[in-house]
Amino acid sequence: MNDIYMGELVRLSAMDVDEISKAFSRWSRNSEFRRLLDSGVARTSSQNGTKKWFEKELDDQSINQHWFSIRKLDDDTLLGDIDLYVYNWPARDTFVGIGIGERDFWGKGYGTDAMRVILRYAFTEINMKRVTLSVFEYNPRAIRSYEKAGFRHEGRLRKLLNKEGRRWDMLMMGILREEWMEQDGTKTAN
């Protein structure tokens, strides 16, 4: 069996609370990262506060929640984090969230590769039927990356967000197990 944590550019590893808190509070000084990550208010976060948040989040880690660090394959640099949250077991549907904090590595395929690895984990390890995500209209780089990883557009909630003095849409995307099997499923066999 091959290493399911290994991609072509990155690998997924366990979250180290000290390391990720330190990195995340540094990444959050970049307001652009913070604003692309979620719809919350961009706030600088202290290392201490971030640590408490991650500790709680990882303590709660159950069969419903799967957190990973994203590391560069060649030199082990911490690039970001990615997580799955299974919110519907009867339908085996999970939500995915991803952030590449090191902006020097934006737009170079690292996020897409991490997403491919977590999709394989979602479909072949926790045996999901579908993976869901939402993304903001003002993040075209992410939208392209998700399309490349195989997500299909499923919805557009018009003008849900208010940023920089105007309204923006929130997009919904999803990929089904059978779509993933067709596109990437054979790769796991080698």
Place this chain on the structure above:
Amino acid sequence: MRDLFRGELVRITAEEPEVRAKVEVRWQGDSEFHRLADSEPVMMESEKKLKEWFEKQNEDGFTPERFPFSVRTLDDDKHIGFFVLWLDLIHSEAWVGIGIGEREYWGRGYGTDMMKLCLRYAFTELNVYRVSLGLHAYNPRALRAYEKAGFRLEGRTRKDTRREGRYTDGLWMGILRTEWESMQTEGGT
């Protein structure tokens, strides 16, 4: 000023945990109601547990984010349903959850009247820019009611629910303030 709490068929009242829990036990005994209302596996919960849950919701708030109401008929004061608005303060938008637990009131215009009160409250009291909701594709009655209230279909998450051995889609709808306002002048309500 207009009475925000009174429609043509129903009025809305405070959510009283004790009253709400008692009636919820009855409604949860109707598996069809419960399966139309959400995606969680249908479970019947005890009155005690439900009461504690509703109390906790009210403690955590009345936070500025959650606005729950019970719905009663105007003619005989029967407690037939509820709606809740969850407000996002930053983006001025709200999500609505709505249901009629007493099934003899389905398909008779009560839901439409409730939604009118709900939208008026959202747009003229919470002053939101947009209201959103989600529903199951196997609930065409709700879809028609929401369309009538002015919601537009904006998304379809494929096969995100599995019921009765089949995968079905989730539907997502929204209405903007401008759309709601133009309906008010056209329709006169």
